[in-house]
Amino acid sequence: MIKWSADQQALREGLGPYLGDLNDGHVERDAAASFPRAQWEVLARTGILGLPFDTEYGGLGQDLLTTMYVLEGLGEGCRDAGLNFSVCTHIVSTGVPLQRFGSAGLKERYLPRICTGELIAAHAISEPDSGSDALAMRTRARRDGGEWVLDGSKAFVSNGPVADLFVVYARTSDRPGPLGFTAFLVERDTPGLRV
The missing domain is CATH 1.10.540.10 (Acyl-CoA dehydrogenase/oxidase, N-terminal domain)
Structure with missing residues (x-):
């Protein structure tokens, strides 16, 4: 004890x-x-x-x-x-x-x-088609000049409705397993983010 x-x-x-x-x-x-x-x-x-x-x-x-x-x-x-x-x-x-x-x-x-x-911070990993199976994630991130562009949707985002800052997970390569993913910090007022 x-x-x-x-x-x-x-x-x-x-x-x-x-x-x-x-x-x-x-x-x-x-x-x-x-x-x-x-x-x-x-x-x-x-x-x-x-x-x-x-x-x-x-x-x-x-x-x-x-x-x-x-x-x-x-x-x-x-x-x-x-x-x-x-x-x-x-x-x-x-x-x-x-x-x-x-x-x-x-x-x-x-x-x-x-x-x-x-x-207030949120965690965005689950997706509508894959739930909590993170390895089946479809959200992708690609480089565009010096910035990253994320494309996809998340579901069941803890704290999502009230969050100011999101940790968003996205696929950045086709490598199998977890090494093909990256976590991004995304502010609520980022252009293109819809909650």
Whole structure:
């Protein structure tokens, strides 16, 4: 059994005072299919959105185990499962790949606003014809001068309706397996992007 440090426990228990605000009205919001922007802002104030990110970008610099421990505490205390899923998508499916694989310029541009929740991030890999079978993906990306042009559609994009920034996966070669794909950061106002 893991023995959690006092600092780890304090991070998890630090969510406690916010749970009432997170839980108030969650059934009505769910019935209305509305994104809980006010609750997102409450979570942003807790610092949870920056848990695993480097402090140089405004994150808390926590390791994976601590991040999961605190997110488990959120899931235990916050009854809004959709909000919990949005937070995890924002952190794990978007922010973590950016921190791990993004260029210094992309990190400087986006990670501070991911950490504060100013940007809501989405993950776009599933497609209408292939679902979550990523290797059957049809979305393609091709070079056009110094830029990339993406062509295709995605489905079930976590955080998609409210996202400011998307991690979009596209086929960049005909190589079999996962090495034929690339992840692209796409801002919501990019010409040609339709949500």
